[in-house]
Amino acid sequence: MTSPTKKSSHHSPNQSLDLASNSSVPHHTPLGISHQTPHDLNVTSNVKSFSLRPPRLTRLTHNTNSTSNPSGLLPFQTFLPGWTPDSADSSQNFESSSNTAKPSLTYYPSNEPPCYLRNDTNLVFPDTDKGLGPCAVTYDQYVRDALVHLKDPTVFKQLSKEEAWARAHLIESNIRSWLTSHKKAIDKDAVNYIEDHLHRNRHSPLGKFYTLYKIHKQRTPTGFPTRPVCSDATSLPHGLGKWVDTQLQPVAKAQPSYFQDSYSLKKLLSDTDAPPNALLFTADAKSMYTNIRTGPALTHISHLLRQEAGRTFHHYDTQALIEAIELVFTNNILQFGDTYWQQISGTGMGIAPAPPWATIYYAIHENRIIPRWTSNVLLYRRFIDDIIGIWVCDTCPEHNNTLWAQFKADMQQWHGLEWEFSGLSQSCNYMDLTLTISGRTIQSTLFEKAQNLYLYLPPHSSHPRGPLQSLIFGNILRIHRLCSTPNEIQKHSRAFFRRLINRGHNSSTITPIFHKATHNARAYMQRTPDDHTHRQHTLQTKTDTTIFFRLKYHPQDPTARDIQQAWQTTIASPPNDVPLTQLTNVDGFSMPIQSLTIAYSRPLNLRNQFSVRNIENRGLTVSSYLT
Numbered sequence: 001m002t003s004p005t006k007k008s009s010h011h012s013p014n015q016s017l018d019l020a021s022n023s024s025v026p027h028h029t030p031l032g033i034s035h036q037t038p039h040d041l042n043v044t045s046n047v048k049s050f051s052l053r054p055p056r057l058t059r060l061t062h063n064t065n066s067t068s069n070p071s072g073l074l075p076f077q078t079f080l081p082g083w084t085p086d087s088a089d090s091s092q093n094f095e096s097s098s099n100t101a102k103p104s105l106t107y108y109p110s111n112e113p114p115c116y117l118r119n120d121t122n123l124v125f126p127d128t129d130k131g132l133g134p135c136a137v138t139y140d141q142y143v144r145d146a147l148v149h150l151k152d153p154t155v156f157k158q159l160s161k162e163e164a165w166a167r168a169h170l171i172e173s174n175i176r177s178w179l180t181s182h183k184k185a186i187d188k189d190a191v192n193y194i195e196d197h198l199h200r201n202r203h204s205p206l207g208k209f210y211t212l213y214k215i216h217k218q219r220t221p222t223g224f225p226t227r228p229v230c231s232d233a234t235s236l237p238h239g240l241g242k243w244v245d246t247q248l249q250p251v252a253k254a255q256p257s258y259f260q261d262s263y264s265l266k267k268l269l270s271d272t273d274a275p276p277n278a279l280l281f282t283a284d285a286k287s288m289y290t291n292i293r294t295g296p297a298l299t300h301i302s303h304l305l306r307q308e309a310g311r312t313f314h315h316y317d318t319q320a321l322i323e324a325i326e327l328v329f330t331n332n333i334l335q336f337g338d339t340y341w342q343q344i345s346g347t348g349m350g351i352a353p354a355p356p357w358a359t360i361y362y363a364i365h366e367n368r369i370i371p372r373w374t375s376n377v378l379l380y381r382r383f384i385d386d387i388i389g390i391w392v393c394d395t396c397p398e399h400n401n402t403l404w405a406q407f408k409a410d411m412q413q414w415h416g417l418e419w420e421f422s423g424l425s426q427s428c429n430y431m432d433l434t435l436t437i438s439g440r441t442i443q444s445t446l447f448e449k450a451q452n453l454y455l456y457l458p459p460h461s462s463h464p465r466g467p468l469q470s471l472i473f474g475n476i477l478r479i480h481r482l483c484s485t486p487n488e489i490q491k492h493s494r495a496f497f498r499r500l501i502n503r504g505h506n507s508s509t510i511t512p513i514f515h516k517a518t519h520n521a522r523a524y525m526q527r528t529p530d531d532h533t534h535r536q537h538t539l540q541t542k543t544d545t546t547i548f549f550r551l552k553y554h555p556q557d558p559t560a561r562d563i564q565q566a567w568q569t570t571i572a573s574p575p576n577d578v579p580l581t582q583l584t585n586v587d588g589f590s591m592p593i594q595s596l597t598i599a600y601s602r603p604l605n606l607r608n609q610f611s612v613r614n615i616e617n618r619g620l621t622v623s624s625y626l627t
Helices: 139-150 161-181 188-201 238-253 262-270 294-308 318-329 354-373 397-411 466-482 486-502 507-526 529-544 560-572 622-626
Strands: 136-138 156-159 207-213 226-231 278-285 333-336 339-343 377-383 386-392 419-421 427-430 433-438 441-446 546-552 595-601
Touching: 136 139, 139 156, 139 207, 139 226, 139 622, 156 161, 161 188, 161 318, 161 333, 161 339, 188 238, 238 294, 238 318, 238 354, 262 377, 262 433, 262 441, 262 466, 278 427, 278 433, 294 318, 294 354, 339 622, 354 377, 354 397, 386 427, 397 419, 441 466, 441 486, 466 486, 466 507, 486 507, 529 546, 546 560, 560 595
Parallel strands: 207 333, 546 595
Antiparallel strands: 156 339, 207 226, 278 386, 278 419, 333 339, 377 386, 427 433, 433 441
């Protein structure tokens, strides 16, 4: 039963958002950035206690300039007016970019949450697909775009609230029965994990439906296409789904087409000898998750699991896993606003085991097809719904076209899944790589979409120092790993430096970090596989002797150095007392803890405040759009 329609005036504004600067409010931050206000702090000499007053949130403003915008999608502007991500950079070193204009931001403090924009029922702020940042869209447009997916009767069935909750109670009962039936086949930690999620989610047992906007795709007369997401984090089957994911991952990774990440693919392609008549191709599945038919997928994957159990794989109990898969993939009950839905076919993006499930499902077909094409397909790999391959052309162009067409047709013959193929080419963009055949080798560099806003943390964001260093070290290492030539490494390192300057970072602060990160990346690339294995073992050993202090970060809290000093003087090695590592218990075992790691978490940021997973009280009820 749906709730009554909320009466409110509602329209689709066509204004753009304007974020301008005000240096008098230094710690107020945009979406995705943490904000903390000053609080009263009382710290003892041993950093044992301190009192806090809750932080305030911030208020942002937007202008009301109207422009024609029939799609309802509003541009969430980059925080540097006039800056384009791929602008030319003539600098010869990191420091030469330091005079770039600083980002422009304006915020207005408020003593009471929520923010002004959150109170604006005309706007919601969903994320875009491919991690391209947030966007603003009218509430009316967002609901209509979401209902395009939910009103497809071949994929979703609408339920009343009573039906959804009754279904949730039945799901809980079935999962508990499964736990009882297979308790000997499941380890105790897994049982506790599943039961914990059942307990925590029983008061809000349904998944949440939301959409991502595909701004990198072609815009249609009604707006941009969207990707449906079925988040199961709050649902009853979530814990069981996580367990299924751990069981299916080894099976997915054993498939011939599987590769772990972009670097694994880059290494594979670098070692490939491409003949003169070789060309690259890519393919992208059309709405793969939605178009995986649940019935055939359950049948084929169950058959594979039974066939390979005890022969290829020894880590799962066949019957327990198959029953768990069915429980997870046939019980996706979702809430969207005041409406409730059951997914009756397809796979929900956002369900924990969806990636290995999709990987295995199509691998069953391609494992039969690809061996037939060894004369033409020199290399074939797939990352869930994205294919990359090397095609060896026939000497006769006409015959080659026939073979290419037949290969594409063979790939389509699997329970309605459709693949959109690129043409054959010397160069292609695949995931985050641009790949190019050069002679008999394949070279790579980074591929970055033009719509990427590069929303790195600005310096005034309420974060500890560690994330900035980790960001620079991680991205510089990624550049060195994925780019084939020194020129490309230098080009992308400079661009990354420039983007951090554009976000407000100071050249004198980040330049030393860049130099250290570059040195680290070069040293990393020189290590052998044995070196990496040894370092990983050393890190794991250190982790086993480390205790973690979990702390929500606030800039006016004691510093990490203060906390470490307090740890040393009060616990680890107090003056005139026995060091912690020399203490023993009643059985004579010594204390294994040798170090303390401070594990910071962040408070809720503005992005959390603008979440579109809960859109109640945002305008007309969703059910109003169904009448």
